[in-house]
Amino acid sequence: MPTLNLGMIVTMSEQKKHELKLDQHLALLARMTQEFTTSLDIEETLHNAIVQMMDYMNAEAASIFLLENDDTELVCRACAGPIKLLGLRLPADHGIIGNTVKQNQVQMVLDVSADPDFTAQVDEQTGFTTHSILCAPLTVMNKKLGAIELINKKTDDGLFVTDDQHMLTALASSAALAIHNAAMAASLVEQERIQRELELAREIQGNLLPTPKHASFPIHGYNLPMREVSGDFYDYFTLPDGRIVFNLADVSGKGMNAALLMAKTSSLFHCLGKTQTSPRKLLAMVNNEVHENSTRGMFVTMVGGIFDPASNEILLANAGHQPPLLQHADGHFEEILGESPPLGILPNIEFPETKLQLADGSLYIYTDGVTESQQNGQMLGEEGLQDMINSHRDKPAAARLEAMFDSLQRDGRLLHDDVTVLVIENSQLTPSLCLHIKSNPSELKGLRDRARKTVLAAGCSLEQAESIVLAIGEAVSNIIQHAYNAEDGDIELNINVDHQIEPAQFIIVLRDYAETIDINEIRSRALDDVRPGGLGVHFMKQLMDSLIYTVPEDGLGNRLEMRITINAKNK
Amino acid sequence: MQKISDSPVSFEIDDEQGYLIVRFAGEIDLYGTPHAREVILNCVKSDRNTVIDLSAVTYIDSSGVASLVEGYQLAKTNQLEFGLINTSEAVMNVLQLAHLDKVFSIHASLNERLQAS
Structure with missing residues (x-):
């Protein structure tokens, strides 16, 4: 902003003076509008604005009051001049400022002592003497936000003039827009915060x-x-x-x-x-x-x-x-x-x-x-x-x-x-299969089909069902070939789900009545030794979580218990 | 397709482009394996390059895999070609489990095998 050279003004013609003043008006308006639209800190912006307005309009003091608390109070949010009003709360209908807000009209009071709306309450509290007041409402789209107040013009007569009134009205419009935008932004931020907290609450609830x-x-x-x-x-x-x-x-x-x-x-x-x-x-x-x-x-x-x-x-x-x-x-x-x-x-x-x-x-x-x-x-x-x-x-x-x-x-x-x-x-869905077959390879396909159906009914994936069927097939083939040596015998297969364990497991139990085998002899062969045979136990170990061979309680034959977590990945 | 007794596997043999192609179908388990093994070994023993088409095999167990290994070893001894083509996903999973997927020469088709050699 160019500095005002008083010496020049005195010598200027009235026309020139008017033009210069208009230029200065426009420059201040442009600068403030710019500040209002770009600032993120509304309080600081309002403070700077009120200081500039007070200086420019040659007032002794200035303040901005905003409606708060459901529009029941006017609270001072920015002030300049000899007295500090920041945070001062007045009833919304208080004095000239209240009237300005209520009527949504600029008030210019040249002598407050003659105005019935003027209340000396603030002067009494602060020791300041108010002579004249220029007060403009802050309004956006018919929404009343508060008012800007200038006090005591610093001229010989101490009076505000119509030019001041126009200027303050213009400044009040852009200030009102800035305040409104800042309030909207703050409310959006608050809404987002609440939304985030609700999402967190929902997540916590879901986990319960x-x-x-x-x-x-x-x-x-x-x-x-x-x-x-x-x-x-x-x-x-x-x-x-x-x-x-x-x-x-x-x-x-x-x-x-x-x-x-x-x-x-x-x-x-x-x-x-x-x-x-x-x-x-x-x-x-x-x-x-x-x-x-x-x-x-x-x-x-x-x-x-x-x-x-x-x-x-x-x-x-x-x-x-x-x-x-x-x-x-x-x-x-x-x-x-x-x-x-x-x-x-x-x-x-x-x-x-x-x-x-x-x-x-x-x-x-x-x-x-x-x-x-x-x-x-x-x-x-x-x-x-x-x-x-x-x-x-x-x-x-x-x-x-x-x-x-x-x-x-x-x-x-x-x-x-x-x-x-x-x-x-607790009906048919709980899988349990109890199957008795003869020790004969011709029984294998039927056994696989039954086992596949049972584990699929328990909700396991197709891929896992095939793994389980292969492991059972290998275990039964071993019993037929090695425990019974291809001779007649009985084999029992039981499939159940163990819910005690989290996540649940299939328990697959095979029982035969052949001669009890030496557990130490059951082993898979080294895979780099490429030769036929010996792969069955390796498959079972690879496909199941655990294999346990025991001698049944009645001492007859062998018992193999295989377990696998239902739908465990990479099995 | 020739049925192998009442086992769940059947097969047919074709002579194509200098190879015997054995096409198995169904499930190769302990019941069908002795016959499947015989079919495979007879092809190799007849001094012919042999490929096994496994596209229609839905199940193979360790005994079935063992007969493939036997065929592979016999061919190697007799300096003959032996390979697998068209292996179904079910068969491939089992070959991988046995770590044999890198041992056998496996191709998508006989033509691909011919082009590769």
């Missing part, structure tokens, strides 16, 4: 749900949150004795508070459920803990229980959750009713247990997000859920759940709430 098990595991769950975070959850874990503890729950409310209560309740259940295996006592313990320090009015509905795959028996307790559906083997559905209140409402209450024989049926535990989903204004309801289950009944449990969720999302259905379903079934 159990990892999906392979198809033969008797329990499968599915959760579809409607927002970033969910109030629904489910869990299942196997105890050392083979029984499986499970739950499904729905926290009242939605959003972050529901998500936090979900995290707390699921952690409590997971931790206490490892030692307290009575659903009645377990739910009572979780209830007392949740009640002790839960936020008023929040509660959790839950079905918690324990499933014993050996006896096919389920023991469950229901805390205010909708009744689970048991679909019997003949296809008919039965509601498993419960009468206890949700967790977290009353301390020291009972949650009676129900004992169920699963047989070849399936137990569905679900949240109301499923039955309350709508299509063409019609809620799915319990019958709709039953139809949906039936239409996918031919699929294995995990695939059935996936298909149900696909149709829930695909059919233009309106989902209002988180949707969660847990299914428990």
Whole structure:
């Protein structure tokens, strides 16, 4: 900005003076607009701007007040001059500045003592004396942001003039735009921060749900949150004795508070459920803990229980959750009713247990997000859920759940709430093969076909199925050739899944009744020695995680146990 | 295709471009191997260059692999060519498991074998 040479102005004509002043006006406007549009630090920019405006317009003091706190207050965000007003909070309707904002009009008060809107409160607090005020509103697209105020013109008469009014109006427009843009940018940054935190919360919540098990595991769950975070959850874990503890729950409310209560309740259940295996006592313990320090009015509905795959028996307790559906083997559905209140409402209450024989049926535990989903204004309801289950009944449990969720999302259905379903079934899917064959090579193909079918039903990949079939084929060929020396004999093959180990394994056991062999003689040959034979044991070792030869407990023949992790890579 | 008794493997032999081509199909396991071995060894013993087409073999176990090794060794002794063509994925996996994929001369087809030599 060129410096103002007063000597020159005095000698200039009025026309020249006016032109020079216009140039200076435009130069200041251009510079400030530039600063406003490029600055990232709005507070510093406003401060620099107010100092320049005060100097240029020859005022004694200047300040910028912005509406805050739901537009109920005007807060000083920049000031220049002898008194420090930064941070000063005034009611939004306070004095001349309040009036400027309210009326959205420039106010020029030449003598404040004669203005009824003027309040001397600030002067009294600061010891400053206000004579005249020029105040312009800060507005963007009809949105009021605050006002710029200039105090006491430093001329002999101390009065602002119409030129000042025009100049401040122009400056106020570009300042308002800068403030508005900065506020938008800050709000975007804040939104992004919240989004990132929600994504993190969602990830943490997802980790609280159990990892999906392979198809033969008797329990499968599915959760579809409607927002970033969910109030629904489910869990299942196997105890050392083979029984499986499970739950499904729905926290009242939605959003972050529901998500936090979900995290707390699921952690409590997971931790206490490892030692307290009575659903009645377990739910009572979780209830007392949740009640002790839960936020008023929040509660959790839950079905918690324990499933014993050996006896096919389920023991469950229901805390205010909708009744689970048991679909019997003949296809008919039965509601498993419960009468206890949700967790977290009353301390020291009972949650009676129900004992169920699963047989070849399936137990569905679900949240109301499923039955309350709508299509063409019609809620799915319990019958709709039953139809949906039936239409996918031919699929294995995990695939059935996936298909149900696909149709829930695909059919233009309106989902209002988180949707969660847990299914428990222990039917034909658990692979177990017990096969007796004669020690004869002609039996091999049939045996391979049965074994392949069994392991594929357990959810293993085609590639792994071929590896397992080859290992079994080699083991049986060895028994035929070496244990029985091509003579008659019996061979038994058992394939089972060991769920106790995480991830689950196939246990493949071969038993013969030939003469007990010397384990030390079973070895594979060196591979660089290219000759026929001796490859079978090498194949078995390569294809399986472990091979253990033992003498059976009855002392007859030989027992070979091979194990392999289901769908382990590079096997 | 000639069936080998009631075993799950069958074969046919063609005479093409100076080679005997044995085309096996099905599953070569302990049941079919003695016959498959005989077929392979007879070709080599007839003093002919032999290639084994394994495109239609869906399963082969260590006994089947052993008969291929025997054919390979006999051919080598008699200074004859012996190779595999068209090996199916199932067979290739097993050959790799036995580390024999680099021992046998394996080609995609007889023509490719001829071009390579």
